[in-house]
Amino acid sequence: MTLIRSVEPFDAPYRPAGLSADPVDHDALHQRHPAYGRFARQLGDTPLIPVPGPDGGATILAKSEAGNPEGSVKDRVAYALLGSALHQHGDRPLEELRVLEYSGGNLARALSRLCAELGITARFVLSSASPRSLLDTLAERGALVDLVDKELGFLEVVRTALRTAEEEPDWTLLYQHRNTANLLFHQHSTGAEIVAQLDGRTPDAWVASIGTGGTLIGVLRALRERHPGVRAIGVTPAELPYGSPLPPNGLPKYAGSGGMGDGLKQPFVTLHDSEVEHHTVSYPRCLEVMAEFHELTGTRIGSSAAANWLTAKEIAASLPSSATVVTVFPDAGTPEEWERIGR
Numbered sequence: 411m412t413l414i415r416s417v418e419p420f421d422a423p424y425r426p427a428g429l430s431a432d433p434v435d436h437d438a439l440h441q442r443h444p445a446y447g448r449f450a451r452q453l454g455d456t457p458l459i460p461v462p463g464p465d466g467g468a469t470i471l472a473k474s475e476a477g478n479p480e481g482s483v484k485d486r487v488a489y490a491l492l493g494s495a496l497h498q499h500g501d502r503p504l505e506e507l508r509v510l511e512y513s514g515g516n517l518a519r520a521l522s523r524l525c526a527e528l529g530i531t532a533r534f535v536l537s538s539a540s541p542r543s544l545l546d547t548l549a550e551r552g553a554l555v556d557l558v559d560k561e562l563g564f565l566e567v568v569r570t571a572l573r574t575a576e577e578e579p580d581w582t583l584l585y586q587h588r589n590t591a592n593l594l595f596h597q598h599s600t601g602a603e604i605v606a607q608l609d610g611r612t613p614d615a616w617v618a619s620i621g622t623g624g625t626l627i628g629v630l631r632a633l634r635e636r637h638p639g640v641r642a643i644g645v646t647p648a649e650l651p652y653g654s655p656l657p658p659n660g661l662p663k664y665a666g667s668g669g670m671g672d673g674l675k676q677p678f679v680t681l682h683d684s685e686v687e688h689h690t691v692s693y694p695r696c697l698e699v700m701a702e703f704h705e706l707t708g709t710r711i712g713s714s715a716a717a718n719w720l721t722a723k724e725i726a727a728s729l730p731s732s733a734t735v736v737t738v739f740p741d742a743g744t745p746e747e748w749e750r751i752g753r
């Protein structure tokens with residue numbers, strides 16, 4: 411697993427992750443923790459579906475992640491991050507493992523299930539803007555929650571988790587923005603699945619919203635192994651674009667994604683900084699596009715999926731009809747968002 415070393419060092423805005431970069435033997439973990447293995451059997455192998463595109467433009471294919479056990483692409487990351495923590499924890503009793511992570515929502519949902527099923531104490535730092543449906547699920551699963559004032563932006567959510575990990579070292583911070591298990595699992599699961607599903611067809615562009623950048627960069631690395639010419643397009647909220655020098659803000663943004671503010675860049679994306687083109691989409695536009703996609707297809711997609719679809723259509727419109735644009739639909743949206751849209 412020299413790959414793990416090849417993604418170090420990061421041009422990191424945060425202090426380094428404390429987790430080991432040892433290769434993780436997932437089969438051994440499945441044997442030792444059957445609930446972890448059961449989750450793995452329901453994970454991934456999601457469809458790559460053709461979705462509406464511009465007349466005369468490229469075909470758009472979307473990796474639709476809502477079919478994962480907890481309904482989002484972050485189920486993969488929860489599995490990978492917890493795997494790295496379980497590996498590091500070794501033979502000690504699981505009651506001694508106390509997992510801490512910050513989340514925009516989907517990762518906490520997935521981790522809370524995995525931790526509840528394994529008997530691991532979980533604690534999440536979230537924005538006070540988190541939807542009630544998420545907070546109720548976390549409470550039902552016995553997870554602890556620390557809320558950070560939404561006006562301070564997501565960067566303060568991350569910093570609060572880092573401070574907690576420093577002040578209370580009995581908590582193991584999973585650290586999705588720096589933990590290489592995130593990026594590598596996307597490379598070897600999401601990305602490898604897409605390469606196989608393309609079945610030899612050459613992708614011209616890969617479009618993905620950036621939260622940690624694990625999806626964008628992990629899949630990019632898998633695609634580039636087979637198709638070195640593929641373009642990479644990262645999508646971030648217009649309210650706080652990638653690398654923005656503006657301070658963090660409390661404006662509503664599409665799900666799970668965003669620039670950090672203060673000029674900080676997501677470490678995984680900095681690994682390929684000169685190769686990634688950046689687009690932005692506002693949250694109000696995402697809500698309109700969710701409704702539009704639902705009207706066209708009868709299928710619900712989340713707000714980051716809407717941002718990705720809109721951007722993929724823009725790219726597809728500039729390419730010939732023989733070309734292929736690949737994107738990802740990370741989830742199907744929250745009940746609160748669909749209520750807001752009125753459907």
Ligand SMILES: Cc1ncc(COP(=O)(O)O)c(C=O)c1O
Pocket residue numbers: 482484514515516517619620621622623624625626665666667712714715740741
């Ligand atoms: C709905 C949604 N879309 C997109 C993302 C971004 O994924 P990544 O962290 O791989 O960049 C997330 C991450 O939490 C998410 O929850």
